[in-house]
Amino acid sequence: MTGAVASGRLAVVGLGPGPHELLAPLAATELAAAAEVFGYGPYVDRVPERPGQRRIASDNREELDRAQAALARAAEGVHVAMVSGGDPGVFAMAAAVCEAVEQGPAAWRALDIAVIPGVTAMLAVAARIGAPLGHDFCAISLSDNLKPWAVIERRLVAAIGAGFVVALYNPASRARPHQLDAALDVGRAHLPAETPVIFGRAAFRPDERITTVPLREARGAMADMATLVLIGSPATRVVERPGLPPLVYSPRSAEPLA
Amino acid sequence: MTGAVASGRLAVVGLGPGPHELLAPLAATELAAAAEVFGYGPYVDRVPERPGQRRIASDNREELDRAQAALARAAEGVHVAMVSGGDPGVFAMAAAVCEAVEQGPAAWRALDIAVIPGVTAMLAVAARIGAPLGHDFCAISLSDNLKPWAVIERRLVAAIGAGFVVALYNPASRARPHQLDAALDVGRAHLPAETPVIFGRAAFRPDERITTVPLREARGAMADMATLVLIGSPATRVVERPGLPPLVYSPRSAEPLA
Numbered sequence: 001m002t003g004a005v006a007s008g009r010l011a012v013v014g015l016g017p018g019p020h021e022l023l024a025p026l027a028a029t030e031l032a033a034a035a036e037v038f039g040y041g042p043y044v045d046r047v048p049e050r051p052g053q054r055r056i057a058s059d060n061r062e063e064l065d066r067a068q069a070a071l072a073r074a075a076e077g078v079h080v081a082m083v084s085g086g087d088p089g090v091f092a093m094a095a096a097v098c099e100a101v102e103q104g105p106a107a108w109r110a111l112d113i114a115v116i117p118g119v120t121a122m123l124a125v126a127a128r129i130g131a132p133l134g135h136d137f138c139a140i141s142l143s144d145n146l147k148p149w150a151v152i153e154r155r156l157v158a159a160i161g162a163g164f165v166v167a168l169y170n171p172a173s174r175a176r177p178h179q180l181d182a183a184l185d186v187g188r189a190h191l192p193a194e195t196p197v198i199f200g201r202a203a204f205r206p207d208e209r210i211t212t213v214p215l216r217e218a219r220g221a222m223a224d225m226a227t228l229v230l231i232g233s234p235a236t237r238v239v240e241r242p243g244l245p246p247l248v249y250s251p252r253s254a255e256p257l258a
Numbered sequence: 259m260t261g262a263v264a265s266g267r268l269a270v271v272g273l274g275p276g277p278h279e280l281l282a283p284l285a286a287t288e289l290a291a292a293a294e295v296f297g298y299g300p301y302v303d304r305v306p307e308r309p310g311q312r313r314i315a316s317d318n319r320e321e322l323d324r325a326q327a328a329l330a331r332a333a334e335g336v337h338v339a340m341v342s343g344g345d346p347g348v349f350a351m352a353a354a355v356c357e358a359v360e361q362g363p364a365a366w367r368a369l370d371i372a373v374i375p376g377v378t379a380m381l382a383v384a385a386r387i388g389a390p391l392g393h394d395f396c397a398i399s400l401s402d403n404l405k406p407w408a409v410i411e412r413r414l415v416a417a418i419g420a421g422f423v424v425a426l427y428n429p430a431s432r433a434r435p436h437q438l439d440a441a442l443d444v445g446r447a448h449l450p451a452e453t454p455v456i457f458g459r460a461a462f463r464p465d466e467r468i469t470t471v472p473l474r475e476a477r478g479a480m481a482d483m484a485t486l487v488l489i490g491s492p493a494t495r496v497v498e499r500p501g502l503p504p505l506v507y508s509p510r511s512a513e514p515l516a
């Protein structure tokens with residue numbers, strides 16, 4: 001995506017799950033080189049402070065405004081970093097930046113724009129419990145700020161009915177506490193009651209909490225906005241280990257093992 | 259997944275898309291600490307050589323055998339790393355290791371097993387072209403070594419029909435050259451002819467090649483086994499940029515922009 005460009009640069013940087021040990025060196029380099037760092041407050045707080053670097057934190061509902069502000073600064077010649085938790089291309093800032101470019105002044109199309117990928121939440125949670133994403137899977141945002149619930153429900157039914165493992169992002173918030181229960185009910189209508197459901201929070205961080213329960217016991221109240229929920233497929237298996245957390249995995253073959 | 263364990267360790271390590279700048283420091287640490295490195299030959303070749311470290315490369319069809327061999331060494335007290343390109347939990351070695359643990363001797367359940375996540379191919383390719391995974395998406399392996407084509411086709415129809423962006427892993431091989439054409443035909447039956455299709459290869463590497471074509475022009479011959487194919491949704495947009503590659507993105511909202 002780079003080439004002959006205007007003098008500024010906008011790097012949309014994935015911070016990964018949190019700990020520095022999972023931040024790509026390329027991301028660290030971009031953050032160190034930026035004169036200004038834009039992002040949702042808690043993500044900006046994760047960026048190591050550097051003298052002279054401006055930090056512009058905003059609320060998590062202001063994605064398009066934030067993208068426009070960052071692009072405007074890049075168009076003025078500033079080296080800007082926009083940070084997202086996880087991967088910026090998965091329910092995060094990269095799409096908002098592209099949308100702002102499309103809607104914005106023609107000059108923004110000449111800017112040097114780079115997206116630096118990161119480990120998105122479903123990969124981090126999956127890694128901590130085994131390999132629940134080991135066969136075909138989907139990622140669905142349960143937030144209906146930007147799409148109607150009917151679309152979400154249709155996608156849940158299609159994905160679960162076809163045997164995908166389903167990763168649910170943005171499963172709950174104070175404004176919409178009942179959607180995860182509705183999603184789990186879709187699961188219960190199509191899947192065995194023993195299907196593993198994983199609630200993962202703060203993977204790889206000191207306050208990590210990863211819990212696996214059978215679908216019949218899964219409740220919306222087990223998640224908050226920072227939880228990643230994985231609904232297994234009929235093939236997903238739980239391997240108990242004495243004295244250790246279970247391994248949960250979805251076998252590479254389509255059918256459950258004998 | 260760690261805790262009270264036997265003396266050996268098996269770390270299943272994601273190497274990301276290739277360049278060292280995208281390898282997580284945690285992955286580099288695991289690789290440096292391992293006495294033995296197992297993996298598919300081209301991935302083992304990416305691991306920096308270290309005096310005294312044994313390297314056991316195998317063919318890409320021998321995943322379960324490789325997992326068993328690595329677990330057997332860990333059970334003997336050896337610190338073992340098993341490497342995968344991208345993320346080990348996405349169509350890679352983590353599921354094979356879990357399967358081997360489930361089927362293997364009881365002692366393997368007491369082993370210290372860790373999965374270190376990485377940037378999987380769809381995230382790397384997406385980052386290089388904009389944000390094509392910006393809304394709900396699926397990942398499907400087109401390999402029918404381990405599942406019947408009927409299952410793959412059913413998943414493609416379900417995902418495309420419900421408006422997901424679809425990432426296709428293992429899109430083609432010499433043994434099965436026609437499956438990607440069949441998958442693209444499913445797309446053509448359900449999607450507008452102008453829907454963007456992205457062929458991404460070697461993202462972030464010197465030989466990177468990323469091409470976007472409308473669905474009506476997409477052909478199976480445009481991919482090989484190392485290509486990641488992204489089929490957009492009806493909402494996916496292409497933003498042309500004079501003198502630069504286009505930005506391709508799937509807007510956060512469910513419906514195409516006006």
